Amino acid sequence: MDCSRFVVLLAAVCSSWTSAFAGEPVQNLLKNPGFEDSLEPVWEKRTPDDADRKLYRDAAAGRSGAAAVLENAQPAFTRLRQGHDRSIAIAPGSLVELAAWIKSELSDEGEAQLQIYCMDEQGGILAQPISRSMPGPCDWTRTQVRTAIPERTAYVMAYLQTRGGVGRVLFDDVELVVRRPPVPKQPAPKIGLLTDLAEDHPCVKELKILFEEGLQPVAGDAARDLQTCVGAIVLWEADMPESVLQTVADFARGGGRVFMDIRNFAQSQKTTAVAAAVQTPIPAAEPAAAATAPAATALQKQMAAGLRVVQAAEATAGFQTGQIMPRASWPDGKLFVLPAGFSRPGLEVLAVAPGGESGLVQLPVGKGSVTACDVLSLREPFYRHVDAYYKYAPLSGTLTNPVRFGQYYPHKFTYAQFVDQMKRLAAEFPAIRFQEEGPASEDYRLYSLNLGRPGGPLYFLYAAAHGSEWEPGYGLLTFARRLAEGRLQDVIDLEAVEVKIVPFLNPWGYDHMRRQNARGVDLNRQGDWAWDAFQGTDSNQDGQWSPGDYDWKGSRPFSEPEAQTYQRIAELPNLHCVLDFHGNTSATNNKLGVLPVTAQPENDFLAMDLQRLANDRLRGRHLMRQNDEETVSQYLLDRVYVGGHRPMLMNTSMRGRFGLLIELTAGYGSTYGTVVQTDVVCELCRALFITYPPPKPRPQ
DSSP: OOOHHHHHHHHHHHHHHHGGGSOOOOOOOOSSTTOOSOSTTTSEESSOOOSSEEEEEEEEEETTEEEEEEEESSSOEEEEEEOTTSOOOOOTTOEEEEEEEEEEOOOTTOEEEEEEEEEOTTSOEEEOOBOOOEESOEEEEEEEEEEEOOTTOOEEEEEEEEESOSEEEEEEEEEEEEEEOOOOOOOOOOEEEEEOSOTTSHHHHHHHHHHGGGEEEOOSSHHHHGGGOSEEEEEOSSOOOHHHHHHHHHHHHTTOEEEEEHHHHHHHTTSOOEEEEOSOOOOTTHHHHGGGSOHHHHHHHHHTSEEEEOSOOGGGTTOOTTOEEEOOOTTTOEEEEOOTTOOOTTOEEEEEOTTSOEEEEEEEETTEEEEEEOOTTOOOOBTTOGGGTTTTHHHHHHHTOOOSSOOOOSSOOOHHHHHHHHHHHHHHOTTOEEEEEEEOSTTOEEEEEEEEOTTSSEEEEEEOSSTTOOHHHHHHHHHHHHHHHTTTTTTOOTTTOEEEEESOSOHHHHHTTOSSOTTSOOGGGOSSSSTTTOOOOOTTOSSSOOTTSTTOOOSSTTOSHHHHHHHHHHTOTTEEEEEEEEEESBTTTSSEEEEOSSSOTTHHHHHHHHHHHHHHHHTTTOEEBOBTOSSOEEOOOOEEEEOOOSOOTHHHHTTTSEEEEEEEEOOOSSSTTHHHHHHHHHHHHHHHHHHSOOOOOOOO
16 A cells, blocks of 8 residues: 555644644633623623522622622533624634633533634624533533634624533633644646626526536636636627637636537537437426326436546546436436537547537547536526526536546335445455345344455444435445445555445345335434433324434334344444444435434544545535525535534444434435435545544554
8 A cells, every 4th residue: 555645634634633632732712701890891691580590690600700600590501601792703613612611500401501603794603512511510620622614603602501401511721722723725826718608698607506606607708817817718799800719729628628619619620519318308397297197207307318438537537437427407308419410530539429429528638628517407406407507517527626536326216226236346355245134124124245354443324314314325335335345445455444334224224215224213312322311202192202303213222123233343443534424315404423422522623624625635626506595605524623512423333432414415316416416425535534543553
C-alpha cells in the first residue's frame, strides 16, 4: 500500500483537532459568565417570570460565587440567553464549545440543557445544536455542546435552559469559546459561463448554486475572461454569434474543457439538433391516474426513458455501458440529439437515444475537449423528477468534479436477491468474506460483508434499521466493492483494520417498505440507553402506544432478534468505530449527522472534521431539490449535532467509542437516485476512516 497520501491526510486531521483539546488559552465570548453582576441587560430572560417559573441571580449559590437560577414552580420550558442583541459574531467554519457548570435540584422528570443558536442575517435559524440532557437532580457537573458554525451565520446566541420538572437549576462559569478557527476552504474552480439566458433563468440560477463563486459570467473580452478558467459552459437559446464559437474553440485548443448544450454544439458543427422521442408523452391526466397504478411500474417507465450509455467517461460516471441515464423533457418525453448519421473525425459518442442518435458526445479539440448533451430541455432537478435527476451530472462530471464511487442500480432487488449480490461480490473478490450474522424477524437472516484483518480495530458500518430507508444499504454494497477493488487504499489499510458491513439490519422492513420490523418494533429504539425513560407517540391513533406505532420501542431493550444480533456485534472487544445510515426525503431531516451521547468526548469535533472532509470532496458534484426546500442545493452534509437523546442503537455500540448516525436522501419508490446515493455513502465512509483512524498499538 502507498501510505504517503494516507499519512498526509491523517496528519492534517490530527493537527486540526489536537489543538482543540490542548488546553490553549481561549477567549470567552460571553459577558458576565460567572453572574457576578446583574443578569440583565447582558443576559435576557427568554421566558419571562410568571406563575410557572422565575429566573434570577443568587449571589452566594454558585460553584464559585454567584449563580444564575432557573426555577420552575410547575413543569415548564425555562430559558436564559445571551447574544440576542447580535453581539456575538463567530466566523463560519469555526468549531465552538458552549460549556457550563450545572447543579440541578429538579424533580426526576426535569432536565437541564445548553443550546447554541446560529442565526442568519434575517434572523432565521441555521442550526440549533443542544447539549446532552442532564436529567433529574445532580451536584455540580460540567457539560457542553459543540458545533461547527454554518455558512451564512451572522450571529450566535447561547442558551441556558430547563425542560419540565419542578425545582431549581443553577448555572455558573459559563463559557462560549472557539476551539478551532475555520479551516480555509479551497476556492471553487473557475468556470466561464457564455450565455444569452437571463440571470433569473432556472439554469443560470442552478449553475450558480452548483459552482458557487467559481461561476464567472463571460462577456466583452471573452478570451481574457477565460484565461483563469478551467472550464467553460455554453448555453445559448438563439443562434450563437460566430465570435463566441471562435472564443470557445480557442479555449479548448489551449487545454480548456467546454460543455455545450447539444443545440449549440450542433450549430458549431454546421448542423441542427433534432428532437427525438425517448419516452411516450405523459398525458395530462397521468399524475392523478398514477395513484391507481403500481408506483414502481410508473417509475420504471420513467427510468427507462433517456440515453443509453455506450462509452465510459467522466460525463457518464456512475453508469455502466448499456445502462440508461434517465433523461427526458417533461411532459413531451423528448430530448434534443444530433441528427441520425452525424459524425466527425475524433467524435466520441458517450450515450445514444433509443433510435441510435448521438445524445451525449465528446469531441477532442487541441489539448482540450468539448462535451455536449441536452440541458436546456430538462426541468428542475427535484428529487421526484426522475427525468431530470441527473440534469447536471454530465456537466459537473466533465468540468470539475465527476462521480468518484457511485453506481447505478437499474432496479430494486428483493432481500433474497440482494443477499445473492453480496455472495457474488464475495465470490468475485477474495478480500471479501460473506458471513451470516444471526436471525431477524419473520424467519429472515442477517448477513455481513467483512474485509481486512480479523481481530484488528473494527469499523462497523450498517444501514436500514428502518427498512423503508433502504438506499444507503446499496451504498454500503458499493463501498465494499470499491474497497475490494483497491480504490480506497490511499486512506484505508486493510492490513491494519477490520471492516464489517451489514447493509440491511431490518430485512423484513426492506422487503415490505416498512420502518418497523415484522413485529411492529422500531429497531432504532431498542437500545439500552434511556430505554426506560423513552416515551413515543400513538401514531396510528388506536388509543395506546404499542406495536406498529412509529417509534414503538418493544417490550424490553434488545427484545427483537435483529437487535440481539446487533448487541452481539456491539459487544465485540475490538469494536472501534460505528457508522449508522438512515434516510428520508425531507431536506430538513437529512443531509445531517447525529452524534451519540455515549461516545468519547472528542467524538463531536472528529465528526465535524468528517463533515468538512466529505463536503470538500462533494462540493460541486450533486445538485437537487428535496421536500421542504424552496430551491435546489448542493448535496452536502449540512449539519452535525448531538441528537441521540433516545434509546437509539448507536448509544449502545458507540458507548466509550467513536462514530455517528447519518441521515441521507432515501426512501424513494425505486432506484433512480442510486448514483448520487451510493456516491455520497462511499465518500462519507471514506471520510470516516480518515477522521477516526485506528488506535496506535500500545508499546510492548
